[in-house]
Amino acid sequence: MVPRYFFDIHDDAVIIDTDGRDLSDRQAARGEALSRGAAFAADPQKLGGSGVVVVTVRDGPDRVVMRLRLVCQIEDVAD
Known part of the structure; x- marks a missing residue:
């Protein structure tokens, strides 16, 4: 049976991803x-x-299997 993963975006x-996606593995x-x-990071x-942006990956209603955190920081600096 192929596991279903859910990808919540914060x-x-x-x-909250209520549909999920069937994927072969972690x-x-x-x-x-x-x-x-x-x-998300590429689109202002x-x-x-x-x-x-944090993507929380679940393999069930309450079971988190991983989190991805992307920090997009732009700093203007003097010439």
Whole structure:
């Protein structure tokens, strides 16, 4: 049986994944978490004001198997 993973997004708001995705293993779930986090970090409209996005990966309603935290920080420096 292929495990189902859920990818909750936390930035300035929380988006709970209620559908999940069937993936072969945790390594595939890690890749999916990276992909989803990168999509938020790459789009200024999606990335919250804190510049931090966390993807919490679950394999059931209450069982967290990993977290991905991306920090996107841009600093203007003097010329």
